[in-house]
Amino acid sequence: MKLAIWVQLLAFVTAASAVQANEDMPEQLIDALNAVFGKHDVRASHAKGICVKGEFRPTATAKDLTKATPFAMTVPVLGRFSIGGGKPNIPDATKSAPRGFALRLEDAGGSHTDLVAISTPMFFASTPDQMLGFLKARAPSADGKPDQEKIKTFAAANPNTTRQGAWLSAHPVPASYAGVNYWPVHAYTLTNADAKPTTVKFKLTPLAGEAGLTDEEAKAKPADFYRTELEDRLNKAPVEFSLTAIIGKESDPTDDPSAMWPEESRRTAALGTVSITSIAGDTACDATTFDPANLAEGISAPAHDPIFAVRSPAYAVSLSRRQ
């Protein structure tokens, strides 16, 4: 066989196995999460959480940025506060895990927009392969514990994967699910009725202000204190967050959720208020998955962000395994 044909054949085989590897990636990621946290027939990540209900009230100016229906009228919200990782009994005061806030803005036409946010402005990986490597380095070895040398070697070779952990250790444990900022971390494109696109990142800021615990206070908290804390708050008033759009500049990366935008020096636009009014039964949240790919017309996913692309199929694998 001529050399050129061999080269073409090799290129075909390599491309075919890359496609194969990508097809398997959602399953591989769920297996890797299960290997780190154990299999518990619950969400493979953000296993512990509280399902809530409320509404979203857009600002009058939100429609200048997006024509998406939930930004044109008050809509019902299904939400879930959670703690990162796949352990259903993780203590609420754990410092090393981000808090999660998933939001479903339901629109009158029966479709919805899911914004799935965490309490750090960055994710810990920029690609699915890197996430897989991060998790594999943390899987327990024969003695049942993760190998610290493997973790160090992986971190040295992948410095961007240390940003989230550094952020969490530099910030106090949130005193409440209602006392911390949340970011959906990816870059989205908003399009208004005049087809004008704007690249943004979203941020949710608690109207009650940020509230943190000292390490000593955190140690003294019962394992499940967030639920009673939230119940007490909701008995008095709704728990509210303002949703803002951080407006990106040309230089801001849109393909890497492990990279932060310099948000202090970016313009912002107020989009509305998320008002959580009650705790819902777990079934309302457990029967579904908050899928970041559920977006109303007028909000588009980042086109070249490989982490965003793998989330929807990975969440579907997790949903099918826990049902």
Ligand code: HEM
């Ligand atoms: C490759 C990347 C990722 C993978 C494989 C992954 C995996 C998962 C899985 C399996 C679930 C549970 C899904 C279910 O059973 O309903 C989940 C939930 C969640 N993830 Fe991710 N995730 C990824 C990226 C992210 C990112 C970038 C964020 C940051 C915003 C994030 C935030 C959350 C939150 C807040 C939940 C909880 C949703 C709920 O309360 O139901 N994840 N993730």
